[in-house]
Amino acid sequence: MTRFMLTLLALGMGNAQAAQIVMEDQSQLKVLPASAAAAFSPPAESELPDNAFGKMVREGHALFVDTRRLMPNNVGNGLNCSNCHLDQGRMANSAPLWGAYPMYPAYRKKNDKVNTFAERIQGCFQFSMNGKPPAADSPEMTALSVYAYWLASKAPIGVEMPGRGYPDVPQPAQGYDFGRGEQVYKDQCAVCHGSHGEGQSVANDYVMPPLWGKDSYNWGAGMHRINTATSFIKHNMPLGKPGSLSDQQAWDVAAYINKHERPQDPRLIEGSIEKTRLKFHANDGVNLYGQKVEGVLIGQGTGK
Ligand code: HEC
Ligand code: HEC
Numbered sequence: 358m359t360r361f362m363l364t365l366l367a368l369g370m371g372n373a374q375a376a377q378i379v380m381e382d383q384s385q386l387k388v389l390p391a392s393a394a395a396a397f398s399p400p401a402e403s404e405l406p407d408n409a410f411g412k413m414v415r416e417g418h419a420l421f422v423d424t425r426r427l428m429p430n431n432v433g434n435g436l437n438c439s440n441c442h443l444d445q446g447r448m449a450n451s452a453p454l455w456g457a458y459p460m461y462p463a464y465r466k467k468n469d470k471v472n473t474f475a476e477r478i479q480g481c482f483q484f485s486m487n488g489k490p491p492a493a494d495s496p497e498m499t500a501l502s503v504y505a506y507w508l509a510s511k512a513p514i515g516v517e518m519p520g521r522g523y524p525d526v527p528q529p530a531q532g533y534d535f536g537r538g539e540q541v542y543k544d545q546c547a548v549c550h551g552s553h554g555e556g557q558s559v560a561n562d563y564v565m566p567p568l569w570g571k572d573s574y575n576w577g578a579g580m581h582r583i584n585t586a587t588s589f590i591k592h593n594m595p596l597g598k599p600g601s602l603s604d605q606q607a608w609d610v611a612a613y614i615n616k617h618e619r620p621q622d623p624r625l626i627e628g629s630i631e632k633t634r635l636k637f638h639a640n641d642g643v644n645l646y647g648q649k650v651e652g653v654l655i656g657q658g659t660g661k
Pocket of ligand 1 (some may be wrong): 438456458477
């Protein structure tokens with residue numbers, strides 16, 4: 358049974374209003390069967406040529422999986438690129454680099470312009486890594502782009518391939534619930550990510566990435582949207598058991614994680630959470646920035 362049919366069933370076929378919402382929301386069409394997502398496979402490391410190009414690919418790979426250590430001036434939190442783009446940027450449904458590279462340049466609503474691939478990566482540095490983006494013509498940006506280009510070898514250009522991004526998970530009829538999310542978190546996430554979302558570190562280096570707090574993604578990152586975190590979590594977490602959470606559990610736990618404080622949105626306008634909410638968050642998916650949850654204003658940011 359397709360997810361689309363399940364959604365209709367979950368909403369109750371007799372409910373005219375709910376059916377109308379489903380008709381308007383085409384996002385479920387992007388959820389592809391696992392067999393389709395496996396259609397493209399990036400080249401194996403053994404296929405890398407032993408020349409200048411191969412060397413650059415290796416450098417880009419190293420920066421992607423060890424970003425924090427190798428680019429301390431550009432990373433402001435405890436994360437590496439590969440923490441959210443799993444299997445070194447190769448995994449389908451984990452925003453793989455091979456799905457991304459052939460889709461740029463592309464217009465992005467986020468900064469209201471056509472972005473090159475380098476500009477797209479700069480966005481992840483600024484928000485997901487809470488850092489300072491390297492220049493578009495820096496050796497690091499070249500290496501990261503060359504790595505993505507190589508992973509996309511033989512992929513079509515300008516065609517959205519199955520497995521790109523984090524496929525949408527429709528919001529259940531019941532919405533989401535912080536209490537249920539907390540329970541999912543305690544049962545299935547805390548063992549690795551810590552009971553306060555702090556991750557785990559050994560010798561000052563994270564072996565399990567933090568989910569909130571000063572070393573996590575900031576309030577401007579795509580992952581701060583509950584819908585985007587849900588999509589990531591549903592298809593990638595708990596690590597080693599992708600797809601095991603129900604849609605409801607994924608929404609609940611994503612909402613629980615994203616009600617916790619994290620570094621401020623670097624686009625903060627005149628120190629005002631409300632102005633920043635209106636300009637950048639009011640039309641940005643499902644998010645809690647600038648709202649009150651359980652009497653507390655969300656989006657105050659954590660000290661660094
Ligand atoms: C906290 C999680 C997180 C981290 C860390 C992160 N990203 Fe991302 N990245 C995302 C999210 C979320 C998206 C948006 C995916 C979508 O649109 O569905 C994204 C999108 C992208 C895209 C575009 C994907 C596409 O298909 O258009 C690229 C390229 C990318 N990231 C590269 C990087 C690089 C390089 C780094 C490290 C410097 C990095 N990311 C670090 C979460 C992260
Ligand atoms: C077995 C350990 C383990 C469990 C259990 C686990 N994770 Fe993760 N999680 C990881 C690791 C490791 C990464 C980074 C992946 C990588 O670098 O390859 C990660 C990455 C993440 C990220 C993106 C990176 C970041 O820090 O923001 C999120 C969000 C996340 N996990 C949420 C969850 C949620 C929610 C659950 C429970 C439903 C969960 N995880 C369960 C180990 C785990």
